[in-house]
Amino acid sequence: MSHLHSLKRHLVARYGAIIAITVLLLEGLCMFAIRSYYVNTIEQVLSNRVQLTADYYQKYVPGVTPLARAQKLLSSVDKDEVALVEVLDLQGQPVLDSDGFIADYRHTTPEVSAALNGQQHAWVGKSPLTGEKILAVAAPLCRDESRDTVGVLRYSVSLEQTFRVIQRLYIYCLLVGLIVIALVLALCYSLACRILLPIEDLTIAAKRLGAGAHDVRVRQRSQDELGQLAATFNYMSSQLDAAERAKNEFLSSISHELRTPLTSIKGWSETLFSGKLVDKPNQTQLGLEIICEETDRMIGLVEDLLDYSRLQVGHITLSLETVEINDLVTEVYQQLTIRLSERHIGLTLDLQQQLPLVEADDDRLKQVLLILLDNALKFTPPDGLISIRTRFEQDIVITVADTGPGIAPEDLPFIKNKFYKGNSKLPGSGLGLSIAQNIVQLHKGRLEIASPATGGTTVDICLPQSTPWTAGTYNWTSKANSTRQNLS
Amino acid sequence: MAKVLVLDDEIRIRGFIVVNLESNGFEVVEAASGEEALRIAHTQPDIQIALLDIMLPGIDGIEVCRELRQSYPAMGIIMLTAKEQEQDKVSGLEAGADDYVVKPFSPNELIARVNALLRRVTLVEQVSSSSEELICDPFVLCVSEYKLYKGEKSIAMTPTELAVMEVLLKRSGKAVSRDELLDAVWGPDYFGDPKIVDVNIRRIRRKIEDDPSRPFYIETVWGHGYRWHGESLA
Numbered sequence: 001m002s003h004l005h006s007l008k009r010h011l012v013a014r015y016g017a018i019i020a021i022t023v024l025l026l027e028g029l030c031m032f033a034i035r036s037y038y039v040n041t042i043e044q045v046l047s048n049r050v051q052l053t054a055d056y057y058q059k060y061v062p063g064v065t066p067l068a069r070a071q072k073l074l075s076s077v078d079k080d081e082v083a084l085v086e087v088l089d090l091q092g093q094p095v096l097d098s099d100g101f102i103a104d105y106r107h108t109t110p111e112v113s114a115a116l117n118g119q120q121h122a123w124v125g126k127s128p129l130t131g132e133k134i135l136a137v138a139a140p141l142c143r144d145e146s147r148d149t150v151g152v153l154r155y156s157v158s159l160e161q162t163f164r165v166i167q168r169l170y171i172y173c174l175l176v177g178l179i180v181i182a183l184v185l186a187l188c189y190s191l192a193c194r195i196l197l198p199i200e201d202l203t204i205a206a207k208r209l210g211a212g213a214h215d216v217r218v219r220q221r222s223q224d225e226l227g228q229l230a231a232t233f234n235y236m237s238s239q240l241d242a243a244e245r246a247k248n249e250f251l252s253s254i255s256h257e258l259r260t261p262l263t264s265i266k267g268w269s270e271t272l273f274s275g276k277l278v279d280k281p282n283q284t285q286l287g288l289e290i291i292c293e294e295t296d297r298m299i300g301l302v303e304d305l306l307d308y309s310r311l312q313v314g315h316i317t318l319s320l321e322t323v324e325i326n327d328l329v330t331e332v333y334q335q336l337t338i339r340l341s342e343r344h345i346g347l348t349l350d351l352q353q354q355l356p357l358v359e360a361d362d363d364r365l366k367q368v369l370l371i372l373l374d375n376a377l378k379f380t381p382p383d384g385l386i387s388i389r390t391r392f393e394q395d396i397v398i399t400v401a402d403t404g405p406g407i408a409p410e411d412l413p414f415i416k417n418k419f420y421k422g423n424s425k426l427p428g429s430g431l432g433l434s435i436a437q438n439i440v441q442l443h444k445g446r447l448e449i450a451s452p453a454t455g456g457t458t459v460d461i462c463l464p465q466s467t468p469w470t471a472g473t474y475n476w477t478s479k480a481n482s483t484r485q486n487l488s
Numbered sequence: 489m490a491k492v493l494v495l496d497d498e499i500r501i502r503g504f505i506v507v508n509l510e511s512n513g514f515e516v517v518e519a520a521s522g523e524e525a526l527r528i529a530h531t532q533p534d535i536q537i538a539l540l541d542i543m544l545p546g547i548d549g550i551e552v553c554r555e556l557r558q559s560y561p562a563m564g565i566i567m568l569t570a571k572e573q574e575q576d577k578v579s580g581l582e583a584g585a586d587d588y589v590v591k592p593f594s595p596n597e598l599i600a601r602v603n604a605l606l607r608r609v610t611l612v613e614q615v616s617s618s619s620e621e622l623i624c625d626p627f628v629l630c631v632s633e634y635k636l637y638k639g640e641k642s643i644a645m646t647p648t649e650l651a652v653m654e655v656l657l658k659r660s661g662k663a664v665s666r667d668e669l670l671d672a673v674w675g676p677d678y679f680g681d682p683k684i685v686d687v688n689i690r691r692i693r694r695k696i697e698d699d700p701s702r703p704f705y706i707e708t709v710w711g712h713g714y715r716w717h718g719e720s721l722a
Contacts, residue, residue: 256543256570259570259591259592260498260501260570260591262591262592263498263501263570263591263592263593264498264500264501264503264504265592266592266593266594267501267504267505267508267592267593267594267595268500268503268504270594270595270596271504271507271508271595274595274596276507276508276511277507283507286503287503287504287507290500290503290504293500294500
């Protein structure tokens, strides 16, 4: 089942990868947003302060020397200010910072350069002085109305603390992401199993079925499409099973049917051959008669089988002609009267005059009638009555009715099935009705069987009357056969 | 003249069987159904052999066999089976038949089987006049009554079972091969399935063993045959 496992791996890997990429992208986006949010907020605050302080310097701070002004300015800065506030001269060197120091150092970082050029600017980076990550905002300091820059005001804060917070958030983010990915992979896996387990079941079952097992059933794990597939498979399997059983029953019934005449033939022929009956001409005669009759019985059986298999493959062609049903029925009736009188079974004929004509195969229709009459004969006790009637309703109906025991209701749905013999142990292949049904269907007619609880069986052959535009214009054949003929 | 009952619903098959039996000097009574066969058997208890077809409308041959066997343990019964399946052979033998013939069969084969079975049936009758008893504690094989006594309990035996028991008891303690049993009981010209020996042994075990699934008196000698557990009589 390696291909199935690889399918499982595929499913998990593909979906896992898609989900992982998505999650990681979202994570990245999220992290970027967090960082931006923190840094921007701080920058915003610092920028506001720088702006305010610079405006204040421009308007209100008195003093002559830059140092004095710087002192004045820084003294106005809030005592709780966390940022380092510096006043730089035009070279970027601090004049004074909020801690009261004067550093001997020149700022060269971009925000200072920008401020020296008259632009307020914010910068995030590593402080060259402390090596810490810092956010620094610098603004030019101007005096009065003259827009000349006289120095630079610089606010800077360490971002180390902030970044630590951000880092912690990053880690949370990643953890959540990983958990999500793991969950998704697990879901993928279980989904793959859910899909593949039934498929695996089906594969194994199909293999067993192919290998000739008949009782193969798949567990139906769900009600979804795969569950339906399993149910369908089970249905198929049960149908195969039924077909197999029908075949076996047929084989055993056929072999019994063949064995009985064979036993007679073998028994009688060997008896005759052994010379035990040399001086008994009557028994010799009887033996020979039996051998002939039993041979006929076997021939009949073989004919039935051939007919049936031809009908199944559609090899039977109807040679259609316009048939007068009453004539056909009468002919069959006359054939049978002799046979019936021997067995003390009455046969009545009741014809409706002026029946419409029918497009039919004369011989095949006779065959159907004979099959039905043969069945009636088999099941009708001596002194019973068999009647043949014709009538015209929507179709032309030929009815064969007998006064036999009828058909058990539980057998009725199956009797047209091939090889079905009910409980009957009477001779016969169990093919007759199946053949009759096939022939009638080729005539586009119906075979209707009824057996009321009061006993007796009635079979109707319903044939459509011939329509003017089909009468004699073309030959109905079974479809498969017409193509076959065209090919040959 | 030995009397044979022939049961088959097909008159054509019955016909040649009757002709052959009669030309071999048997007296024949015919039955076309199981019910008829039982009725005839009850009115004519001198029937020695019954040939029973299995597939019959009404009560089938197996059932007829079982009932005949119950009422007439000494009757020889041959099943005429139309099926070659193992199950059919075995179920016939289990029901108490002595032998079976598969259709289609040769009349000569059937006559040979009937004769072989008749020998067994009459052997029992001959012995019965001498009222021989084979004693092998706790068993007493009383041939005249077709009965085996296990202590006080009597066990009804068919002619075939009796013959098998006789062979085993006479050679008590020694292994008897399946072929020897076949020759001694069914006759040297028997050409049926040797499994018939095993089916009869199984039937006997069911009658005499305390636990038929773990036989004590009749031991199986693997790949060979059977042995009566006990002291040698000789």
